[in-house]
Amino acid sequence: MITLSEENYLKAILSINLDTKAIVSTNEIANVLDTSAASVTEMIKKLQEKKLVIYKKYKGVTLSKSGCKKAIEILRKHRLWETFLVNKLDFKWSEVHDVAEELEHIKSQKLTDKLDHFLNYPKFDPHGEPIPTKNGIIHPTKRITLSEMVVNSNGIIMGVSLDDKEFLDYLTKLNISIGSNIEVIERITFDQSMKIKIECKPEHISQDVAKNILIKIIK
Amino acid sequence: MITLSEENYLKAILSINLDTKAIVSTNEIANVLDTSAASVTEMIKKLQEKKLVIYKKYKGVTLSKSGCKKAIEILRKHRLWETFLVNKLDFKWSEVHDVAEELEHIKSQKLTDKLDHFLNYPKFDPHGEPIPTKNGIIHPTKRITLSEMVVNSNGIIMGVSLDDKEFLDYLTKLNISIGSNIEVIERITFDQSMKIKIECKPEHISQDVAKNILIKIIK
DNA sequence: AAAATTATTTAGGCTTGCCTAAAAATATAT
DNA sequence: ATATATTTTTAGGCAAGCCTAAATAATTTT
Numbered sequence: 001m002i003t004l005s006e007e008n009y010l011k012a013i014l015s016i017n018l019d020t021k022a023i024v025s026t027n028e029i030a031n032v033l034d035t036s037a038a039s040v041t042e043m044i045k046k047l048q049e050k051k052l053v054i055y056k057k058y059k060g061v062t063l064s065k066s067g068c069k070k071a072i073e074i075l076r077k078h079r080l081w082e083t084f085l086v087n088k089l090d091f092k093w094s095e096v097h098d099v100a101e102e103l104e105h106i107k108s109q110k111l112t113d114k115l116d117h118f119l120n121y122p123k124f125d126p127h128g129e130p131i132p133t134k135n136g137i138i139h140p141t142k143r144i145t146l147s148e149m150v151v152n153s154n155g156i157i158m159g160v161s162l163d164d165k166e167f168l169d170y171l172t173k174l175n176i177s178i179g180s181n182i183e184v185i186e187r188i189t190f191d192q193s194m195k196i197k198i199e200c201k202p203e204h205i206s207q208d209v210a211k212n213i214l215i216k217i218i219k
Numbered sequence: 220m221i222t223l224s225e226e227n228y229l230k231a232i233l234s235i236n237l238d239t240k241a242i243v244s245t246n247e248i249a250n251v252l253d254t255s256a257a258s259v260t261e262m263i264k265k266l267q268e269k270k271l272v273i274y275k276k277y278k279g280v281t282l283s284k285s286g287c288k289k290a291i292e293i294l295r296k297h298r299l300w301e302t303f304l305v306n307k308l309d310f311k312w313s314e315v316h317d318v319a320e321e322l323e324h325i326k327s328q329k330l331t332d333k334l335d336h337f338l339n340y341p342k343f344d345p346h347g348e349p350i351p352t353k354n355g356i357i358h359p360t361k362r363i364t365l366s367e368m369v370v371n372s373n374g375i376i377m378g379v380s381l382d383d384k385e386f387l388d389y390l391t392k393l394n395i396s397i398g399s400n401i402e403v404i405e406r407i408t409f410d411q412s413m414k415i416k417i418e419c420k421p422e423h424i425s426q427d428v429a430k431n432i433l434i435k436i437i438k
Numbered sequence: 439a440a441a442a443t444t445a446t447t448t449a450g451g452c453t454t455g456c457c458t459a460a461a462a463a464t465a466t467a468t
Numbered sequence: 469a470t471a472t473a474t475t476t477t478t479a480g481g482c483a484a485g486c487c488t489a490a491a492t493a494a495t496t497t498t
Binding site (some may be wrong): 224257258261265275276 | 484487492
Binding site for chain 4 (some may be wrong): 038040069
């Protein structure tokens with residue numbers, strides 16, 4: 001049996017893995033989980049007992065095969081639940097994270113599978129992050145930011161790179177959400193702000209906003 | 220902050236309250252939660268500190284106003300989630316309990332409300348139990364078993380009193396589910412079997428089946 | 439009403455997951 | 469290469485929730 005705390009450690013290690021890659025230090029984990037390095041060392045030992053991580057004293061941690069599988073399952077659940085909350089229950093982007101953080105620990109394979117089916121096997125969560133498949137594959141996404149788009153190109157909003165409430169609320173106001181169609185009309189060279197169309201409706205956004213919006217190019 | 224364990228104690232006290240009524244002994248709670256009486260005493264003290272129960276040494280426990288509110292909220296969540304699992308995710312009646320037992324502890328008022336809305340404000344869960352309202356009202360149900368129905372009366376299936384897979388599968392085959400309309404055509408006095416109509420379709424069922432089906436009389 | 443039984447509480451221990459402070463290992467600077 | 473700084477681990481403690489065994493209160497029997 002794997003405890004809630006253990007699941008959170010695995011998740012933390014995976015998330016560090018996914019962006020900074022390779023071997024993870026106890027300090028990094030402590031930062032992510034907002035706990036002490038001493039607690040991390042202690043827990044890492046337990047995870048090693050259970051063969052969920054590979055650990056060499058003073059050298060850092062990596063996920064074992066089974067640990068990685070477990071961590072990806074949690075990530076999958078997290079992103080499926082976020083999708084459920086937004087698509088079915090009408091939550092806003094900015095509201096789903098904490099609730100999904102709880103829901104991701106519900107232990108029922110059947111539930112996860114049926115939820116996936118119910119949501120029609122979504123590939124991306126409301127933040128544009130890929131949802132791991134049932135077999136644990138995380139399809140890599142090659143996304144660019146809106147600020148990198150060239151004038152006259154079209155794309156689809158895939159997510160955001162900033163998890164700030166004010167920012168997300170502003171996007172809601174602009175009617176920007178996952179899957180929205182976007183077209184770049186003009187770039188103002190002076191301040192790098194952009195005139196765009198969201199679902200054919202013209203808007204004008206600053207560079208600060210544009211650089212935190214992730215796009216999949218379609219033309 | 221109320222812990223998972225505390226929630227389970229409150230729920231246990233409420234459930235004893237709902238059927239045997241009145242004051243609850245530590246032993247009864249211990250039985251329901253499958254724990255020791257000593258542990259119960261200990262926890263009850265903590266719940267008293269938090270004003271969630273009223274407790275006199277050696278005299279038993281009752282829920283305080285706030286404790287009762289809290290317990291009903293958990294019950295509400297449990298029954299809403301069961302409804303979700305059956306109605307939306309296509310779980311069978313017999314499969315939902317354990318998962319709902321986990322889901323009921325997710326702490327988000329907003330989630331509960333939105334789920335309620337999504338399910339279209341159901342009044343009964345898949346077992347025919349009433350779902351407490353947002354303000355904590357549990358509408359009492361006066362249900363009888365199908366075997367108690369008189370000939371020519373009509374009713375609505377409210378649930379079952381037996382959680383057996385074979386039984387439930389048989390009901391599915393007969394097209395009997397929550398909300399189905401039922402009419403009693405004839406009772407065979409010899410073996411107390413019954414001719415009925417489920418949604419206007421004639422069937423013949425044994426007493427063993429009839430006595431495990433719960434009905435709300437409508438005419 | 440005293441004795442016996444049963445229910446409840448107290449006492450002392452255990453595990454999990456956290457903490458801080460100190461020690462040890464590693465990395466960095468001189 | 470040695471001294472200093474940083475990172476990591478060890479050591480010792482604490483709260484939550486559980487346990488068993490023993491003590492005490494309440495109830496039932498005789």
